[in-house]
Amino acid sequence: MNLHDYIKPLDKPALESFAARCGTTVGQLKQVAYGYRRPGAALAISIERETSRSVVCEDMRPDIDWAYLRNTTVAALIPLPHAEGHGRVLETA
Incomplete structure (x- = not known):
């Protein structure tokens, strides 16, 4: 609705x-x-x-990533900053 x-x-x-x-x-x-x-x-x-x-x-x-905010499976891959400046990915699913 x-x-x-x-x-x-x-x-x-x-x-x-x-x-x-x-x-x-x-x-x-x-x-x-x-x-x-x-x-x-x-x-x-x-x-x-x-x-x-x-x-x-x-x-x-x-336009807002509500799945990330709700911590749902749609946001299965969350980019995280790495200590040396390289990105890494955290799997949440």
């Missing part, structure tokens, strides 16, 4: 309450829902939390 589909059925008081729980305004939510603005990482996380994962960060901000 995307943010637009999530907020569409909400009446005005429910939408205002949702926005407040997310730490933003109704106007900002609508800008994000209609694709005019991208949410910051913190707002994306708040939206995911307040929608009980009905709307997920990965859909709102595909």
